[in-house]
Amino acid sequence: MRIGRWNGPDGIGEGIILDDRVIAFPDGVTVADVLARGLDEALRLGRAVEAEQGVPRDAVELLAPLVPASIRDFVAFEEHVEGISASVDGASEVVPEWYQLPTFYFTNPHSVRASGEVVDVPETARLDFELELAVVIGAVPGSDGANLDVEAAASHIFGYTVMNDWSARDLQAREMKVRLGPAKGKDFATTLGPWIVTADEFADRLDGDGFLPLHAEVSINGERVGEDRISNMGWPFPELVAYAARNSVVRPGDVLGSGTVGNGGCLGELWGRSGELSPPPLEPGDEVRMVIEGVGEIVNTVGQRVPAPPIPAARKRPRNR
Ligand SMILES: NC(=O)N[C@@H](O)C(=O)O
Secondary structure: OEEEEEEEOOEEEEEEEOOOEEEEOHHHOOHHHHHHHOHHHHHHHHHHHOOOOOEEHHHOEEEOOOOOOEEEEEOOOHHHHHHHHHHHHOOOOOOHHHHHOOOEEEEOHHHEEOOOOEEEEOOOOOEEOOEEEEEEEOOOOOOOOEOOOHHHHHHOEEEEEEEEEOEEHHHHHHHHHOOOOOOOOOOOOEEEEEEEEEHHHHHHHOOOOOOOOOEEEEEEOOEEEEEEEHHHOOOOHHHHHHHHHOOOEOOOOEEEEOOOOOOOOOHHHHHHHHOOOOOOOEOOOOEEEEEEOOOEEEEEEEEEEOOOOOOOOOOOOOOOO
16 A cells, blocks of 8 residues: 655645545544554555545645654665765775674654655755665554564564655765764755555565565666665665664654665765766756655656855864863
8 A cells, every 4th residue: 555645635635645546544644643553554544545536646746755753774785885985985895894783874854855846955066866765664552662673673664665865975975074974964855755655565575585676776867877676785674673773762653764775876886986976966957766666756856056054163272171
């Protein structure tokens, strides 16, 4: 089932998205509500309305499918790390620590963009996209989402959505030299969409090790620049969720990105491999299109570079105690 949000003739609607129409959940129930009730209840509510007339698809504009509670973004594709480390850090290497556990950073749930939006960006000379598959966490009756084992973590996966982790590589490289982040190189925009496909739809697509062999591709202005299989991750999603919950908690509405796929899942990987800015960084007006098999397609146009108010450099201060 495809679950999402839209802006239509009656304002914002939240419910199920069929090929020809959208149908709101009953009684004003929202996507956040069904995430908080769990997958079984969401499917029950969706099936209860799916014969209704709803609103024609072409009469609505899809919004991002949820307002995330949080966004964790992993770095689970080894091939991506090989390329991007050269581009961001100057040396191509996969450090031994990458293999030990899946690593992530937190990005900004307030900067989520929908497919179809024009995405304004910071002042950057190295704008990039990152093609990812993300999972959305739903409630599981009897679970508080804390310190989950892998099996329990799997049951918290409500569904999947396509993610573009927009990245300003020059800003990112500067801040990571300070041994923190990424933050401002990333937190201006993350596209999620076009909807959430519920996890039951992928149960028979999992391979013997729990990976999803879905084809993923990205093109710029109609030209394909990258393609990979989601099953090339180092860890399947339930292990990412278990790591996120380790000595902590995952909650309904949390989004966990896979990390950028390999084989051209971002420009930075290609720049790192070739030592050249080819294909060139994204520019205003460029169209970025991402498709993940069985999940959907997101398309955005790069907007303007937005100047930000200046902040002075650190002042050298006496270390008075
Ligand atoms: N999430 C993710 O894969 N991104 C980083 O590796 C990166 O900034 O390239």
